[in-house]
Amino acid sequence: MKLFVFRHFDKAHIGTFIFGLWNVFIVGIVTYTTFVIPFSIAIGEPFYAFAKRELFLTVIYTADIVISLIRIRRKASFMHIEYNAMKSFYRRWIITDIIAALPLAQLLGMPLLQVFRLAKSAKVIFLTQVFRRVMANYSNPILLMQILYWVMIATHCLACGWLLMRGMDHDTDIRTNYIEAVYWTTATLTTVGYGDITPNAPNERIYAIFTMLIGYSLFGYLIGSVAGILAKRDPVREMYNENLEKLTSAARYANLPLELQRRIYEYFRYQMSRRVGYDEEGFLKNLPPSLRGEVSLYFRKEVLENVALFEDAPQAFMFEIAQQLREQIIAPDEYVFKAGDPGRQMFLIAHGIVDVYNTDETKHLRTLSEGDHFGEVALFHDIPRTATVKANTYCDLYLLNKQTFERTLSAYPTIAERIKEKAELRFKDASTE
Numbered sequence: 001m002k003l004f005v006f007r008h009f010d011k012a013h014i015g016t017f018i019f020g021l022w023n024v025f026i027v028g029i030v031t032y033t034t035f036v037i038p039f040s041i042a043i044g045e046p047f048y049a050f051a052k053r054e055l056f057l058t059v060i061y062t063a064d065i066v067i068s069l070i071r072i073r074r075k076a077s078f079m080h081i082e083y084n085a086m087k088s089f090y091r092r093w094i095i096t097d098i099i100a101a102l103p104l105a106q107l108l109g110m111p112l113l114q115v116f117r118l119a120k121s122a123k124v125i126f127l128t129q130v131f132r133r134v135m136a137n138y139s140n141p142i143l144l145m146q147i148l149y150w151v152m153i154a155t156h157c158l159a160c161g162w163l164l165m166r167g168m169d170h171d172t173d174i175r176t177n178y179i180e181a182v183y184w185t186t187a188t189l190t191t192v193g194y195g196d197i198t199p200n201a202p203n204e205r206i207y208a209i210f211t212m213l214i215g216y217s218l219f220g221y222l223i224g225s226v227a228g229i230l231a232k233r234d235p236v237r238e239m240y241n242e243n244l245e246k247l248t249s250a251a252r253y254a255n256l257p258l259e260l261q262r263r264i265y266e267y268f269r270y271q272m273s274r275r276v277g278y279d280e281e282g283f284l285k286n287l288p289p290s291l292r293g294e295v296s297l298y299f300r301k302e303v304l305e306n307v308a309l310f311e312d313a314p315q316a317f318m319f320e321i322a323q324q325l326r327e328q329i330i331a332p333d334e335y336v337f338k339a340g341d342p343g344r345q346m347f348l349i350a351h352g353i354v355d356v357y358n359t360d361e362t363k364h365l366r367t368l369s370e371g372d373h374f375g376e377v378a379l380f381h382d383i384p385r386t387a388t389v390k391a392n393t394y395c396d397l398y399l400l401n402k403q404t405f406e407r408t409l410s411a412y413p414t415i416a417e418r419i420k421e422k423a424e425l426r427f428k429d430a431s432t433e
């Protein structure tokens, strides 16, 4: 069953998707120019060699400014967060984007002015920031890739600067010249400084100082970023570590038997592997009602999509149910409840297997698994539990309490009828045992 919110893919989304592809293209072009232009300047490429590239960049960068401005104007079709970010970016950086789009080298007849094309890198920085925010799940790997990207670009640009300063050694080919320059830059940036290629002229020494200073800052930034990533809190893992610490001290002071310790440890591990325990409810509480419904539905999407009873249920019903579910883990061989217990909730199985037994547990009635439900008979008939339910494996169950069950079903008679039919069959089954 597909839920409505995930089917929602209209024109605005297609526009955003195409604009996303365009931005990926721009990042590719900017990366290409950041490598090619410094190299072209360093080896003294003549005008005719880069005239086509200049024309191409002027067209593409101008098109990018126009497309981005049109995108900002069509506010309604734009994701709000991106719209605001884009607007504030252009408020500050439109001049750099315009400068990067101008064919200054061609207009003023100075190849060195190609360097102004690199101003477009501001847009790449902005786009990667947006990308990290949109792909919040992968924010850390993206940050690491971003650092690697800028380290490579910085090394390349500094190596080209070094080539320009020293001049080309015409006894060897361009490739060897470049490799030597990158080698010198890496050794200087990392402050290793082997000393086999040394700056002799004053301007070379000044350049070496400049490179070393950049190396320090880059190194500091790198350490800071990696430390930041490591220090980022993962609430579920933190809870797991805390629980393990508590288990260790409980085991020490209360002398817990080894078998019991093992079972507790297994429970914590399962809880972490299923990522149950993440403070979903605390998070949802801080959201406005409209968002809360959608986010709860997203959190519980997998479970609800699997429940055969809710197939083709209206979206409003799913919203309501999703917000009311409570999660519970049951360990293997643990009773969910016994026959005769008062019935206060209905259960949905998100993960795991349970066994249903008759009243005195002499007969196995049924095995239920992911997507099944149980505990509805007692609620419909207002009677104690008609059977015993025991976990066969670790189970994630979602509970729907009696009041919510009754209130929600009274508003959706078709679904109520479906659950009731099944409950009647089970009720007969259980009473004939």
Ligand code: CMP
Pocket: 343, 356, 365, 366, 373, 374, 375, 376, 377, 378, 379, 384, 385, 386, 387, 388, 389, 426, 427, 429, 430
């Ligand atoms: P309830 O009586 O509330 O608690 C026990 C539950 O076991 C019952 O609701 C049904 O959901 C479930 N149950 C009882 N008999 C059967 C059966 N024969 N097959 C599947 N589930 C059953």
